[in-house]
Amino acid sequence: MSVTTFWIDLAASASMVMCSTACSAGKSRQPASTQASSGLVIRITGSDTMVNLVQAWAENYKTARPEVSVQVTGGGSGVGIADLINGTADIAAASREMKADEMTRAKTHNGMEPQEFTIALDALAVYVHKDNPLDSLSVEELSEIYGEGGRIQRWSQLGVKNSACKRDAIIRVGRQNSSGTYAYFREVVLGDKREYKLGSIDQSGSKDVVALVSRTPCAIGYSGMAFAAGGVKALKISKKKGGPMVSPTPDATISGSYAIARRLYLYTLGEPTGQTQAFLGWVLGLDGQKVVRDVGFVPVPVPGR
Amino acid sequence: MTPSLDRRAGLSRRFSRLGEPAVEWAIRLCGWSAIFFVFAIFFFVFREAAPVLFGELDLEEFFTSVNWRPDSTIRPQFGILALLAGTASVTALAMAISVPAGFGAAIFISEFCGPKAREALKIVIELLAAIPSVVWGFIGYMVLNPVIIWTTGAPIGINILNGGIILALMSVPVIMSVGEDALKAVPDAYREAALALGASRWQLTTRVLLPAAKNGLLAAALLGVGRAVGETMAVLMATGHSVQIPHGVLDPVRTLTATIAAELGETVVGGTHYRVLFVIGGLLMVMSLLVNLTADLIVNGVRGRPNT
Numbered sequence: 001m002s003v004t005t006f007w008i009d010l011a012a013s014a015s016m017v018m019c020s021t022a023c024s025a026g027k028s029r030q031p032a033s034t035q036a037s038s039g040l041v042i043r044i045t046g047s048d049t050m051v052n053l054v055q056a057w058a059e060n061y062k063t064a065r066p067e068v069s070v071q072v073t074g075g076g077s078g079v080g081i082a083d084l085i086n087g088t089a090d091i092a093a094a095s096r097e098m099k100a101d102e103m104t105r106a107k108t109h110n111g112m113e114p115q116e117f118t119i120a121l122d123a124l125a126v127y128v129h130k131d132n133p134l135d136s137l138s139v140e141e142l143s144e145i146y147g148e149g150g151r152i153q154r155w156s157q158l159g160v161k162n163s164a165c166k167r168d169a170i171i172r173v174g175r176q177n178s179s180g181t182y183a184y185f186r187e188v189v190l191g192d193k194r195e196y197k198l199g200s201i202d203q204s205g206s207k208d209v210v211a212l213v214s215r216t217p218c219a220i221g222y223s224g225m226a227f228a229a230g231g232v233k234a235l236k237i238s239k240k241k242g243g244p245m246v247s248p249t250p251d252a253t254i255s256g257s258y259a260i261a262r263r264l265y266l267y268t269l270g271e272p273t274g275q276t277q278a279f280l281g282w283v284l285g286l287d288g289q290k291v292v293r294d295v296g297f298v299p300v301p302v303p304g305r
Numbered sequence: 306m307t308p309s310l311d312r313r314a315g316l317s318r319r320f321s322r323l324g325e326p327a328v329e330w331a332i333r334l335c336g337w338s339a340i341f342f343v344f345a346i347f348f349f350v351f352r353e354a355a356p357v358l359f360g361e362l363d364l365e366e367f368f369t370s371v372n373w374r375p376d377s378t379i380r381p382q383f384g385i386l387a388l389l390a391g392t393a394s395v396t397a398l399a400m401a402i403s404v405p406a407g408f409g410a411a412i413f414i415s416e417f418c419g420p421k422a423r424e425a426l427k428i429v430i431e432l433l434a435a436i437p438s439v440v441w442g443f444i445g446y447m448v449l450n451p452v453i454i455w456t457t458g459a460p461i462g463i464n465i466l467n468g469g470i471i472l473a474l475m476s477v478p479v480i481m482s483v484g485e486d487a488l489k490a491v492p493d494a495y496r497e498a499a500l501a502l503g504a505s506r507w508q509l510t511t512r513v514l515l516p517a518a519k520n521g522l523l524a525a526a527l528l529g530v531g532r533a534v535g536e537t538m539a540v541l542m543a544t545g546h547s548v549q550i551p552h553g554v555l556d557p558v559r560t561l562t563a564t565i566a567a568e569l570g571e572t573v574v575g576g577t578h579y580r581v582l583f584v585i586g587g588l589l590m591v592m593s594l595l596v597n598l599t600a601d602l603i604v605n606g607v608r609g610r611p612n613t
Contacts (some may be wrong), residue, residue: 078571105573167456176546177376178571195377198387199549201461201557204567215451218460 042279045073046080046093046179049206049224050264053120053295054093059177059285062289064282068275074205077180084267085109090276092267095122095180095224112270120285121227121298123248124185124260125234127210129217131164139189139259145220146172146185148195155218164217172200173209173221181206185222187258206259222260225253226296250298265298350590354583362581373548373559374579375568383581385588386549391465391558394551395544396533398469399476403533404526406473407480411525414481415488416510427482434478438539444541445471458557461545465555468544472536476529483528487521488514520603527600531593537562561585 044054051074058070073089080092085106098106098114106114126142128134134155137145143160144150153170155162160167174196175182186196201219203209209223214231225248228234236245239259252258272280282288289299320409362383370384410430413424449470450462457466491514499509516523537560545557546567572579 079585082571082573106472164462166462169460176567178568193379195374195379198371198373199547199557201463202546202559202567212463216454216461222502 010095011248035296040068040275042068042070042275043073043083043089044070044080044091044093044266045075045083045089047077047095047264048074049095049179049181049226052094052226053244053264053292053297056291056295057288060287061105061279061282065278066289068279070279076176076178077183078178081106081267082112084269086283090268091279094265094267095140095262096183096267106269110269114267114269115271117266117280117284118263118300119266119280119288120264120292120300121253122262122264123253124181124188124222124262125225125228125297126237126260127213127221127223127228127234129164129213129219130231130233131217132160132162132233133233134158134160134162136238138238138241138243140241142189142237142274143191143194145170146174146196146200147190148197150197162217167203167218169218171216171219172197173212173216173219174200175206175209175222176202176204181223184262185260188262224297229294250293253298254299254301324468347590350587352506354580354587357577357580358584358587361577367581367584371548371550373564375581381577383577385561385585387550387563388559388564388585390550390561391544392560393510394465394554394558395472395540395560396530398465399472399533400526400530402469402473403476403480403529407477407525407529408484408522410481411479411484411488411522412510412514415485416506416514427485430478430481433474436475438475438536439542441475441544442473442539445539449543450536453555457555461557463543463545464555464557465544465551468540468558468560469554471543472533472537475536475539476532479532480525480529483525484518487518487525490518490521520528524600524604527596527603531596531600534596535562535589535593537566541566549596556572561589565589 013184024177044058046054051072054070054072061068061070073083076098077092077094080089080094081098081102083089084092085102087110099114103114106112132155138157141152144152152158154168155165155170156168174185177183186194190196201212203212203221206223206227209221210227210229210232213219213221214229225234234248236247237259238245244257246258247277248258248261253261266280266283267274268280271277284300292299352431366382366384368384368389369386370382371387372382372384373387374380376381411428414426418426445467446463449467453459453462453464453467459466495513495517496509499513540560541563544560544563546559546563547557548559549556551558565585568578569582572582
């Protein structure tokens with residue numbers, strides 16, 4: 001009994017704290033502002049994949065516009081979109097496209113059409129432990145590893161001897177179901193008709209996936225390319241078995257030759273105005289896109305830049 | 306007497322005339338409010354769960370299917386069998402470790418050690434209870450995980466064994482302090498009589514004290530079960546959070562509580578997934594209610610019977 005109520009209490013008090021700080025900060029700074037369109041606080045909630053990126057934007061934006069404070073919260077793409085619809089966020093960060101029913105709900109709830117901005121590209125890398133001799137996989141093999149009814153359950157079935165993993169079992173590390181990464185990986189690797197195989201280790205963050213794989217010689221996991229770290233190796237991926245093997249690099253992401261590459265989005269309710277518009281302009285400009293590259297994602301390709 | 310002292314004395318007299326009933330009422334309110342809150346929580350959880358509980362939720366699938374796919378775009382499935390198995394297996398392992406350990410600690414502290422060691426041990430073991438559960442989860446995830454991989458050769462170290470050890474460490478203080486109280490409640494006349502008949506200390510403990518205190522000790526174990534079933538954060542991190550029926554202690558599992566914690570934040574308020582999580586919450590409430598009720602009945606059984 002205590003569990004449920006605890007989480008609700010926690011959520012309620014957390015949102016109250018957030019609101020009170022946001023509101024009071026907005027209010028106390030109001031006199032200094034001439035543009036009162038959306039206050040001087042921009043609240044961004046959403047994708048866990050993007051939380052480092054959005055945080056880096058928030059910090060860099062301070063030098064560009066010191067009077068504006070950008071508040072960043074993670075939680076997952078689904079959370080961000082829900083917050084946008086409920087009015088507790090000004091911008092939602094999402095690593096997947098908004099679903100049709102979320103669009104409808106936003107429209108009926110607020111009477112405004114959500115606007116989508118592609119602000120970066122990301123490749124989903126497939127990580128294994130650094131001692132794993134495996135170098136590459138095809139999307140079909142990934143589907144057999146992660147998909148419901150898939151036949152591949154041991155490293156030896158992939159033709160490698162993973163000597164650090166004594167029992168030869170492939171431990172599938174994934175994300176929990178609120179994650180945009182989870183949804184996108186299913187869409188591209190498993191297709192519309194296939195479920196994930198049950199029994200994967202579901203982690204709550206992109207970083208957690210990489211951290212767990214780096215500590216587990218039997219593990220395989222998917223996460224954003226920006227989360228590559230010391231103890232893991234990103235596999236080359238081919239679209240078809242026997243096709244060209246491609247590493248998750250910025251060039252391969254832009255050209256589309258890497259199979260599991262996606263766009264990252266920011267969403268607003270209706271056409272952005274005031275502070276939000278200025279922030280989005282900065283994000284898509286040279287400074288904002290430089291931050292994208294620094295954090296490890298791929299800037300949006302602009303013809304002629 | 307100075308005027309100010311005089312006034313103060315008058316104030317305190319007036320306070321005792323007016324204040325005492327007020328304080329009495331405030332205290333009474335504190336007592337009754339607990340009942341109000343429990344019922345309010347029951348009502349709230351039930352209200353959120355009711356629409357699917359009496360509607361679209363297929364109760365047979367709910368209890369018998371292992372497929373927990375709440376957000377599937379193909380066909381959402383709400384089967385909690387694997388989650389129930391997860392909760393049951395982790396709790397069972399935790400109890401298998403913590404009940405003997407907790408009872409052992411209780412027996413040692415109440416019967417075998419000197420007064421100084423007793424104080425020190427009690428303080429330290431009760432400190433275990435003060436460690437936040439997220440810290441326990443972190444220890445499971447960061448420390449125990451590689452140790453389990455290294456010692457057992459398991460493919461992954463966050464599993465039932467890890468969660469069971471962490472939960473056992475969290476339950477030991479509860480079991481120990483309630484168990485020690487139960488042993489303390491055994492009258493000294495029993496001890497003196499047994500010793501006078503020539504029983505050794507070990508015979509005294511196993512043949513006299515344990516039978517005499519068995520109801521209290523059972524209540525201690527059940528309180529430990531309640532603690533283990535309801536624990537969330539530590540098991541979320543230490544068990545691997547993986548939906549499957551376990552085949553051994555080295556398999557990762559997912560518990561009911563961890564599922565609520567991980568998923569409630571992202572669900573659409575009022576949606577089916579949201580309501581099903583509340584059904585699970587209600588189920589957990591019923592489970593811990595039953596455990597607490599059993600423990601209570603047992604303890605009252607002890608009190609109801611004259612001890613000497």
